[in-house]
Amino acid sequence: MSAHPLIFNERVDKALADPILKKALPLTQDRLRGGRINAAEQLGNVEEWRELASQIRSHTIANLDSYLEELVTNVRKNGGHVHFAATSDDAVEIITGIAKEKNAKSVVKSKSMVSEEVHINKHLEDMGIKVVESDLGEYIIQLANETPSHLIAPAIHKTREQVREMFSKVAGRQLSDETTELTAFAREKLRQEFLQADIGISGCNFAVAESGSVVLVSNEGNARLTTTVPKVHIAMMGMERIVPTWNELDMVVSMLTRSATGQKISVYVTGINSPRQSEDSDGPEEFHLVILDNGRSNILGTAYQEALNCIRCGACLNVCPVYRHIGGHAYGGVYSGPIGAVLTPLLGGYEEWLELPYASSLCGACSEACPVKIPLHDLLIEHRKDEVEMGLTPFSEKMAFKGFGFATSHPSVYETAVKLAHSGMGFLAKDGVISKGPGMLGGWTDVRDLPQPAKQSFREWWKKEGKGRNQ
Amino acid sequence: MKVSLFITCLADVFYPKVGMNVVEVLRSYGVEVDFPQDQTCCGQPAFNSGYHKEARESARQLIKAFADSPMVVTPSGSCASMIRHYYPDLFKDEPEWKERAIELADKTYEFSEFLVHVLKVEDIEAKFPAHATYHHSCHMSRGLGLKGEPIKLLGQVEDLEMEDLPYCNDCCGFGGTFAAKMSDISEKMVDEKIKNIETTGADVLIGSDMGCLMNIGGRLRRLGKEVRVMHVAEVLAEGGQK
Numbered sequence: 281m282s283a284h285p286l287i288f289n290e291r292v293d294k295a296l297a298d299p300i301l302k303k304a305l306p307l308t309q310d311r312l313r314g315g316r317i318n319a320a321e322q323l324g325n326v327e328e329w330r331e332l333a334s335q336i337r338s339h340t341i342a343n344l345d346s347y348l349e350e351l352v353t354n355v356r357k358n359g360g361h362v363h364f365a366a367t368s369d370d371a372v373e374i375i376t377g378i379a380k381e382k383n384a385k386s387v388v389k390s391k392s393m394v395s396e397e398v399h400i401n402k403h404l405e406d407m408g409i410k411v412v413e414s415d416l417g418e419y420i421i422q423l424a425n426e427t428p429s430h431l432i433a434p435a436i437h438k439t440r441e442q443v444r445e446m447f448s449k450v451a452g453r454q455l456s457d458e459t460t461e462l463t464a465f466a467r468e469k470l471r472q473e474f475l476q477a478d479i480g481i482s483g484c485n486f487a488v489a490e491s492g493s494v495v496l497v498s499n500e501g502n503a504r505l506t507t508t509v510p511k512v513h514i515a516m517m518g519m520e521r522i523v524p525t526w527n528e529l530d531m532v533v534s535m536l537t538r539s540a541t542g543q544k545i546s547v548y549v550t551g552i553n554s555p556r557q558s559e560d561s562d563g564p565e566e567f568h569l570v571i572l573d574n575g576r577s578n579i580l581g582t583a584y585q586e587a588l589n590c591i592r593c594g595a596c597l598n599v600c601p602v603y604r605h606i607g608g609h610a611y612g613g614v615y616s617g618p619i620g621a622v623l624t625p626l627l628g629g630y631e632e633w634l635e636l637p638y639a640s641s642l643c644g645a646c647s648e649a650c651p652v653k654i655p656l657h658d659l660l661i662e663h664r665k666d667e668v669e670m671g672l673t674p675f676s677e678k679m680a681f682k683g684f685g686f687a688t689s690h691p692s693v694y695e696t697a698v699k700l701a702h703s704g705m706g707f708l709a710k711d712g713v714i715s716k717g718p719g720m721l722g723g724w725t726d727v728r729d730l731p732q733p734a735k736q737s738f739r740e741w742w743k744k745e746g747k748g749r750n751q
Numbered sequence: 752m753k754v755s756l757f758i759t760c761l762a763d764v765f766y767p768k769v770g771m772n773v774v775e776v777l778r779s780y781g782v783e784v785d786f787p788q789d790q791t792c793c794g795q796p797a798f799n800s801g802y803h804k805e806a807r808e809s810a811r812q813l814i815k816a817f818a819d820s821p822m823v824v825t826p827s828g829s830c831a832s833m834i835r836h837y838y839p840d841l842f843k844d845e846p847e848w849k850e851r852a853i854e855l856a857d858k859t860y861e862f863s864e865f866l867v868h869v870l871k872v873e874d875i876e877a878k879f880p881a882h883a884t885y886h887h888s889c890h891m892s893r894g895l896g897l898k899g900e901p902i903k904l905l906g907q908v909e910d911l912e913m914e915d916l917p918y919c920n921d922c923c924g925f926g927g928t929f930a931a932k933m934s935d936i937s938e939k940m941v942d943e944k945i946k947n948i949e950t951t952g953a954d955v956l957i958g959s960d961m962g963c964l965m966n967i968g969g970r971l972r973r974l975g976k977e978v979r980v981m982h983v984a985e986v987l988a989e990g991g992q993k
């Protein structure tokens with residue numbers, strides 16, 4: 281993961297000042313939220329489903345090495361090639377190597393967050409290869425020269441007007457706001473690209489170990505074209521995106537689509553077993569599966585292991601009130617929202633991602649929505665704990681909490697502090713209200729008033745009057 | 752019936768009236784209330800900020816303070832959730848303390864929860880003529896699963912007209928130190944909450960957590976808005992003196 285040019289606070293400021301983000305994002309977020317809630321209601325016993333899905337994922341991750349081995353054996357048996365990429369650089373080397381060998385001039389892609397993780401587009405373009413995103417949202421992002429700001433709705437931060445303008449520019453004529461006209465244009469444009477492409481690169485929603493299959497979930501059909509029209513198909517997967525058998529696949533795909541958009545099932549669910557066989561009417565001549573580690577195996581066996589259960593549905597982003605206001609780009613990493621705040625520091629280190637675990641009010645909406653029951657907000661607390669234990673927090677904060685620990689474990693000290701609170705903060709208060717405080721308090725009073733501590737605390741009242749009135 | 756009140760640091764220092772009102776309501780149902788003076792803070796500020804060693808120091812103190820209490824009642828969903836969900840885990844490496852933590856967790860109740868599930872109150876005698884809406888605080892509704900309880904109590908108050916709050920599951924932006932640390936994001940969150948409160952036309956915002964109410968109330972005041980902010984206990988007590 282590479283550093284975003286701005287530091288976290290600057291990214292947040294930029295996002296909060298962006299009127300288009302404010303307009304575009306909550307609308308789509310509401311739609312996706314509503315979809316998930318409806319789907320959950322239709323299901324009825326959604327908690328049982330979540331529990332089962334969580335067990336499936338936890339079991340798979342706990343036995344990841346044996347399932348990976350099974351997957352690899354089966355992909356190879358089916359005639360595919362498998363490559364392990366320990367790092368992002370390794371993945372780039374593998375894929376650019378294939379492109380070189382095939383003398384590729386153009387690549388068409390369907391949606392893949394793992395490909396974003398390794399910045400494959402840039403590396404291919406540096407070789408002079410034309411790369412075209414075929415997912416509508418990704419295509420918009422590519423035209424805007426941006427990165428996705430949502431796991432499943434990459435262009436969630438864009439308005440229809442912006443899309444119209446970008447498409448009109450490419451079309452060389454003014455297009456209208458009509459969805460049908462905009463998508464018709466994209467379809468027509470992208471079809472040409474499919475026919476020219478030498479290589480198709482896709483992601484992998486799940487790989488099924490028992491049959492060595494790659495499964496893609498999409499609503500646009502572009503994934504199908506990407507994986508069948510070009511001569512070579514490369515699928516990129518994170519090493520954790522695996523299910524043991526088709527039985528579990530059924531369950532997790534259903535949870536994915538229900539949690540992502542509220543659909544019972546997506547328009548297309550494509551299973552790819554192998555390159556074209558003699559009896560097949562279409563399909564690529566070669567199939568490559570690139571399995572990326574890039575820091576994931578370091579998460580195994582730690583307190584964060586459950587983060588690997590993620591099926592990238594985006595539900596945690598859709599319910600997150602912080603994401604709602606700052607959008608995906610402010611997080612700075614490839615993955616945004618609550619799962620991004622958990623995952624990014626794990627994959628990229630605290631040095632670069634120190635603030636991310638604090639970008640949450642710990643409201644728990646994410647953990648409640650997650651279809652595989654990842655305790656996201658607890659994992660954010662875990663990060664904070666690790667940062668404290670590694671000595672990464674500011675000195676003044678450390679001292680403040682040392683004092684807090686001492687006072688709260690010494691009742692007489694605490695009582696004195698409570699007693700002094702009213703007069704001690706008196707110099708800041710006017711008519712019982714503090715509207716400008718120093719230090720940490722300043723963060724509070726920048727936005728809101730703070731009442732002056734009461735003249736008589738509860739404990740004093742109790743001693744004087746409250747207690748006596750009991751019987 | 753005997754209970755001990757865990758006042759919480761915020762109510763102790765900033766909102767003693769809430770504590771007095773809790774005592775008043777409980778006594779009106781014949782409950783004998785005591786207040787162990789050795790109680791301090793549940794430790795949540797330290798815990799949520801990652802200072803778990805310090806949080807354990809606070810937690811041990813609270814566990815000791817309530818060791819002899821048959822039941823503990825607190826006017827905060829958030830602090831009750833801290834005790835119930837995080838105390839046992841905080842002592843996962845200290846079996847003796849863990850056991851004591853579980854004991855406290857099992858006997859601690861949030862105020863509305865205690866009235867509805869322990870006292871089984873069905874006949875609130877209170878009259879509070881107002882147009883109000885209720886803020887579901889995150890730790891109370893998600894952490895403790897308490898959503899219907901305060902609504903049920905408020906529903907029994909005469910002349911209190913309750914409006915549903917749109918987006919009632921969204922956080923108000925308090926989040927403890929989050930409100931100060933990430934104040935610009937928190938500001939957008941509380942402003943959206945206030946916008947939603949305003950669409951209900953309510954004159955009173957009722958809640959069960961003084962942290963959230965301090966945040967929303969402080970922002971309302973800063974913006975010069977007239978909505979009054981109250982804890983459930985305040986409504987029941989003030990209304991009870993009809």
Ligand code: SF4
Pocket residue numbers: 431539589590591592593594595596597619646649650651652653654656
């Ligand atoms: S963490 Fe859970 S809710 Fe968020 S994207 Fe992953 S599976 Fe979905």
